[in-house]
Amino acid sequence: MKLAMRFGLSALLPIVILAAGCGSDSSSGGTAAGGSSTNGKSPDSGKKLVVGFSQIGAESGWRTANTESIKSEAEKRGVDLKFSDAQQKQENQIKAIRSYIDQKVDVIAFSPVVETGWEPVLREAKAANIPVFVSDRRPDVPDDLYVTFIGSDFIEEGKRAAEWLAAKCGGKATIAELSGTPGSAPANDRKKGFTDAIAKFPGMKIVFSQTGEFTRAKGKEVTEALLKSPQGSQITALFAHNDDMALGAIQAIEEAGKKPGKDILIVSIDGVKDAFKAMSEGKLNCSVECNPLLGPPLFDAIDAFKKGTKLPKRTVMKDGIFDETTAAKELPTRKY
Ligand code: GZL
Numbered sequence: 001m002k003l004a005m006r007f008g009l010s011a012l013l014p015i016v017i018l019a020a021g022c023g024s025d026s027s028s029g030g031t032a033a034g035g036s037s038t039n040g041k042s043p044d045s046g047k048k049l050v051v052g053f054s055q056i057g058a059e060s061g062w063r064t065a066n067t068e069s070i071k072s073e074a075e076k077r078g079v080d081l082k083f084s085d086a087q088q089k090q091e092n093q094i095k096a097i098r099s100y101i102d103q104k105v106d107v108i109a110f111s112p113v114v115e116t117g118w119e120p121v122l123r124e125a126k127a128a129n130i131p132v133f134v135s136d137r138r139p140d141v142p143d144d145l146y147v148t149f150i151g152s153d154f155i156e157e158g159k160r161a162a163e164w165l166a167a168k169c170g171g172k173a174t175i176a177e178l179s180g181t182p183g184s185a186p187a188n189d190r191k192k193g194f195t196d197a198i199a200k201f202p203g204m205k206i207v208f209s210q211t212g213e214f215t216r217a218k219g220k221e222v223t224e225a226l227l228k229s230p231q232g233s234q235i236t237a238l239f240a241h242n243d244d245m246a247l248g249a250i251q252a253i254e255e256a257g258k259k260p261g262k263d264i265l266i267v268s269i270d271g272v273k274d275a276f277k278a279m280s281e282g283k284l285n286c287s288v289e290c291n292p293l294l295g296p297p298l299f300d301a302i303d304a305f306k307k308g309t310k311l312p313k314r315t316v317m318k319d320g321i322f323d324e325t326t327a328a329k330e331l332p333t334r335k336y
Contacts, residue, residue, distance in 0.1 A: 052100030073295030158193025
């Protein structure tokens with residue numbers, strides 16, 4: 001039966017995948033397909049399964065770990081992976097997806113850099129009977145245009161960062177926000193989760209918000225300018241949508257002669273190794289995990305789809321939260 005014949009299967013309830021970042025292996029955590037491994041063969045001819053993957057870029061430590069997880073899992077399962085790096089440009093992702101359609105790959109998978117603008121190209125994939133799997137970030141399209149979306153709950157991540165900060169600062173903070181890529185699901189949702197949570201605390205206000213584009217360099221640049229401005233002296237806390245921007249901000253705060261983690265509390269999201277190091281040094285106060293090891297659950301889902309298993313439309317990666325009190329102990333076991 002053609003792989004794509006089952007495309008458009010009805011959705012089941014979302015399931016949760018165990019975090020792999022804290023020592024467990026997400027593929028053993030159970031997935032929509034129950035963790036069976038792809039044999040790397042297409043169902044029809046026994047030839048290698050061909051998967052076209054469009055990656056966003058290489059902007060952060062999280063992205064590097066995510067790419068490594070996708071590539072190593074494909075290799076382990078004998079999948080012929082065609083991989084492209086879009087360098088943060090949606091037009092490059094759309095070009096890559098079109099090229100996969102032209103190559104008649106068995107499956108297309110991608111991490112959408114922003115939420116909107118995907119419907120035309122995903123309709124072309126559907127017309128070509130090529131199933132599409134979404135990894136990491138959500139696209140704003142009708143759900144008949146993809147088989148399943150595997151990624152973390154970014155609203156929950158923003159909420160947990162806010163709640164941790166509220167407890168740490170007793171509900172009083174003048175906050176600077178370094179936001180992620182404009183229009184991306186993590187930037188939109190983390191902001192929503194964080195602002196909705198601090199609304200309960202009248203003493204917590206975001207007085208500055210600017211994008212640091214999820215990169216360390218831009219995070220440093222934006223924070224340097226903020227600290228040089230009259231507003232800089234008011235800031236008592238910084239919320240970064242990812243660790244890389246927080247690490248850039250830490251450098252800027254130190255160069256301004258202030259103590260990151262003390263003069264300015266810092267909370268961020270991802271849970272990469274460098275964040276654990278900064279937390280163990282007291283320079284970063286909290287990092288909410290966002291598990292990048294999406295290779296195993298992605299290829300489990302493709303394998304299950306290939307075998308006719310009905311997949312949920314949404315598979316949520318389960319993430320932890322870590323802070324300055326736990327980082328040193330956790331650091332040795334971190335996988336990324
Ligand atoms: C989150 C992912 C985000 C990370 C950033 O799933 O899309 O993109 O939080 C990365 O580090 O750049």
